[in-house]
Amino acid sequence: MKLTAIRPIALVLTRELLLTGLLLLGVSFVVFIILFFSPGDPFSILLEGQMPTDAARTGIREAMGMQKSWYGQYLSWLGNMLSGDFGTSIRTGLPVLKEVLRTGLNTLLLTIGSLIITLALAVPIALSSARRGMTRLTWPLTIGAYIISALPVFWLGYIVIYFFTHKLGLFPMAFGFATGGQKWLYALLPIFVLGLGNGTISEVIRSLREEMARVLDEDYIRTARAKGASVMAHAFKEGLLIPVTEIMAAKIPFILGGAVIVEQVFNWPGMGRMAWQAAQDRDFPVIMGIAILAAVIVRLGSLLQSVVYVAVNPRASKE
Numbered sequence: 001m002k003l004t005a006i007r008p009i010a011l012v013l014t015r016e017l018l019l020t021g022l023l024l025l026g027v028s029f030v031v032f033i034i035l036f037f038s039p040g041d042p043f044s045i046l047l048e049g050q051m052p053t054d055a056a057r058t059g060i061r062e063a064m065g066m067q068k069s070w071y072g073q074y075l076s077w078l079g080n081m082l083s084g085d086f087g088t089s090i091r092t093g094l095p096v097l098k099e100v101l102r103t104g105l106n107t108l109l110l111t112i113g114s115l116i117i118t119l120a121l122a123v124p125i126a127l128s129s130a131r132r133g134m135t136r137l138t139w140p141l142t143i144g145a146y147i148i149s150a151l152p153v154f155w156l157g158y159i160v161i162y163f164f165t166h167k168l169g170l171f172p173m174a175f176g177f178a179t180g181g182q183k184w185l186y187a188l189l190p191i192f193v194l195g196l197g198n199g200t201i202s203e204v205i206r207s208l209r210e211e212m213a214r215v216l217d218e219d220y221i222r223t224a225r226a227k228g229a230s231v232m233a234h235a236f237k238e239g240l241l242i243p244v245t246e247i248m249a250a251k252i253p254f255i256l257g258g259a260v261i262v263e264q265v266f267n268w269p270g271m272g273r274m275a276w277q278a279a280q281d282r283d284f285p286v287i288m289g290i291a292i293l294a295a296v297i298v299r300l301g302s303l304l305q306s307v308v309y310v311a312v313n314p315r316a317s318k319e
Helices: 003-037 042-046 054-063 070-082 096-132 138-150 153-167 180-197 201-216 219-227 231-265 271-281 284-312 314-318
Strands: none
Touching: 003 070, 003 284, 070 284, 096 138, 096 180, 096 201, 096 231, 096 271, 096 284, 138 180, 138 201, 153 180, 153 231, 180 231, 201 231, 231 271, 231 284, 271 284
């Protein structure tokens, strides 16, 4: 690859990484403030049902760093985080970074898998509708996609479990997480449910259909059609690649939100399920670690969108 082609991408990556650092700093500060001023604290949850002495209470508070002011606690956490120490879980006593990365990989598996399911269903319908209009095939498929997108993801999850597990018996261990080489098999149901129920299919169909229809009316596409060249090859970048990356990057936060529900329904040991448990236990170090990792995943989607856009249109790096 030529230097002139790499330079715009490097410029965008540098700018986006700087913005990512500022974003993570802002996210950590806002989440910490919300946790600090929220009702209840880890101390009360940790000692629930116990009657320790005043000296024991003071010792535990000092060990948890709760004797400091809010800004003192935040600066202490920030300094440890920058050195790679996200703290220790109050509930389990395990390192937060190790636990969050382990569950984050499981959630990332659901997220990427659901995006593949969404694109595999939405892109063919959108492209067919853009090229041929609403036909007897694309019309009911589009209506069906809109109906599926409106279904609550938890309801869809229970329906899928009931049908595939109790009726067909295809996934007798749908609840829980298999070990060994069978992990991929038991990941299919939650990936399928999240891919259908994240509300993205209808948006991909609508946006991609409109964008592709616009591109197909461009003069250079008409010229390619007149020359007998492949129309889709000419329209791929502007009509498919850029719109799809934009939509997916914008929907990643919503997919992560849906993953929380799907992980609860399927008992999937992911980041969303851990966040739910940490919120109930007031496990502040775990919540902070999950918030940072979620922000990183969202920024990675935005970063991919920017790189794809600049790779297609290098002049956009100067905007």
